[in-house]
Amino acid sequence: MHIAFQNIQKSFGKNHVLKDISFSIKEGEICALLGENGAGKSTLMNILGGIHRPDAGSIYADGKEVRFTAPEQSIKLGISFIHQELNLINDLPIYENMFLERDYTKGFRRVPHQEMIQETKAIFERMQVDLDPRTLVKDLDSSYKQIIEICRAITMHASVIIMDEPTTSLTDSEIERVFSMMRHLRDQQVSIIFISHKLKEVIEVCDTYTVLRDGNLVSQGQVSDVTTKELARFMVGYDVRTDQLIQQRERGKEILRADKLTDAAAFSNVSFSVHQGEVVGFTGLLGDGRSELFQSIFGAHDISSGKLFLYGKEIHIHTTMDAIKHGIAYLPRNRKENAIIKDMDILENSAIASWKRHAKWGVIQHSIHKEKLEVFQKQLKIRMTNASNNILNLSGGNQQKIVLAKWLSTDPRILILDNPTQGVDVGAKEDMYDIILRLADKGVGIIILSSEANEILRLCNRTYVMYHGRLQGELKAEDMNEQAIMELATGGDAFI
Template sequence: MQISMQNIHKAFGTNQVLSGVNFELQHGEVHALMGENGAGKSTLMNILTGLHRLDQGKIIIDGNETYYSNPKEAEKYGITFIHQELNIWPDMTVLENLFIGKELKSSLGFLKTKEMKALAKEQFKKLSVTIPLDQEASQCSVGQQQMIEIAKALLTDAKVIIMDEPTAALTEREIQKLFEVIASLKKEGVSIVYISHRMEEIFSICDRITVMRDGKTVDTKPIPETNFDEVVKKMVGRELTERYPERTPNLGKTVLQVKNFSRKGVFENVSFSVHSGEILGVSGLMGAGRTEIMRAIFALDKFDSGELWMNGKKVNVKTPYQAIEQGIGFITEDRKDEGLVLDFSIRDNVVLPSLKSFAPKGIIKDKNEQTFVEMLVKRLTVKTESINSQVGSLSGGNQQKVVIAKWVGIGPKVLIMDEPTRGVDVGAKREIYQLMNELTDRGVSIIMVSSELPEILGMSDRILVVHEGKISGELTKAEATQEKIMTLATGGQ
């Protein structure tokens, strides 16, 4: 399938999102679509698949002017979109999620469960996925849910697959498996639009790249004819001298101690500490228990045994509210379901954990609240017309900035950041890293869980590696390498 989108314009009210965008996709090509958060990448693909109507321009598919009325029609003709924000039904099983709306039925209307299971197992085998098909999707990690979405797309026999940040929740091993699947699809003539902020991936698997900025097409080039610095400059309109800002940590006393944390079947005898002014990186494969440990510290999930100590004193944290009272903030990896209330405004989301400070006598001081939110939105460069805009209307990266603003706003002593730059563009990533440096300069302790090894190596002062629910090793910044981390993450010494 060949696609040509010509001079595409789209506005939502007074907000002009696309202004004359041109994009071409060739048969059997992996085409990278890059740009800062809010550049219009997802909107462009939503127009292609019929979720939004264009205001001006043309879409030519295989030589014919073509417009789909909705994503289901686009899928029927061979175009599938794997969205950055996962479309998983949590109360349904994995199998039901894979075939929702596309169930196989007999002539009498009975479900062909055996046949669907066989097809699902075949796709899972291609992706090296081992998730029970009868398990509820809510019991799956974000990474597993991402693999379910990818498998769902492969089941449609698509001619074009749009992948929006497909590896954001995946481990290195899963990413490599996905790349093998992409190479196989390409040989079969399937075209792929690959939206990602991970430069290494773009230069590893893509044939061409189109860069967008502020709703316009900046350039399209074959991958061999460009480089990292050129792409970044075109994306952000300026040069980024260093990918990870230099850190000069001034470590103070121990702030948080986790002692012998255990939860049967999930993690066992986990002990570690973090100092004031320190960024403690936490690495490990998906399912190793990294996120589960952090959720237990913040009291989102229960633990069976263990102790928490803050500034040398044992503390009793049984609820997230008690964790906040102790000065612990938690940026969850699942911003859509746990990090934000999508129907609320940016303002309401940012002040949620800090409401008590704006209403000491039960009455909210609007002016103070507005000043507080505007300051945080400005500091984190959230692209929005107003702090009263619905947070669900923002791009994924800008939503992530709102999540970070919410927890920075409580003035934390310890800030747990689980995948803090997932779905965030290279320019915004650097802004988040600089903010992390500013926080640690003020004595805040940061625990950063990340699946991106370059991020772990670039920002951590010390690194813990988790393997099968246990701390398998600890590395200083000086001795850490990708090879050592992966060795520990896979159970080696």
């Protein structure tokens, strides 16, 4: 389907988000929609998806003007939206989630479970997804959830698919699988709008690009004519650095040491240490157990055996509050489910982890938290109008920055960052890296969990590579490269 936007405008209160946007996507084209956090990409796509209505301007589908007043109308026309924040029902099995937006009842309202299971199996086979359709969604890792959303869009035979950062929590092999699906869909004349901050991926899979900045369309063209560096400049308006950031510091005292940590299901026999001023990576492929390991260290789950030491003294963490008291902060990987509190405003979300710390006579000191948020807003360039607005009014990348602010305001001794730059634009990523390095300078021990090799290679003094819940190897900065990491991550000869 050929989609054209003409002179689209949209404001939220005084926030003029889309100023006058006109561009089109051809049938069978993969178009990258790019821009800084808060540039208006999701808002524009929410208009196409029937979630928001434009204040002015029109949308044309195959030359005919369409005006959506509800998402169902957009879906009915063949537009499928895979949101940044996944929309699956955790308590339903995969196969029922696959049919959520369709009327799957048959005569006498019979629900054809077996047929749904078979259809789900068939699409999984095509996509090489190794999952039982009867598995409950709540038992899946977030990257599998993302894959299910993509499979769902495919089963709906959409002619336009909007993918809002579909690869944020996927590993390289899964990303490749998604890309080959996208190419396959393109061959079948499906149009795809691909929103991403990962510019290498844009170059790899997209045909055209459109860049928004401050609500205006600032650049568009063929991807084959540009480099990632140029795209980054179009997005933020200046050249974004790409150099190595590793800083050699004197290794301080050991802060955290894990000795043979084991949890029957997710990880076993994991021993490691982190010293003051170190930036230590943990990487691997899906199912490597790194998130589960650090969730357990942070007190979200019990550890069945092994010991944990803080400054040489054994500690016992049973709850996340215990972990916070010990100066451990953990930014989790799945923002929507584990990091933001949707019923709270921006200020509350940024402060909740340090409420207790600053409370006087048990009363929350909002003024202190407000001041802190103002500092972080400047440092992290958080785009927001009012701290008392609901967190969901922020763009995805800006929500992520609030989550980081929340943990920074606890003044941690150990800062664990799980996929910290998910949804964060190229410029803001560098701001985050600067903050991480400054904290390391001050003696904080930083642990970065990431499947982005480039993030590990640019930032970490050393990295541990995990494979099926075990530490497969440790690489020092001078030995780190993508190949060495990949070898260990796929089960290559262990050394630790």
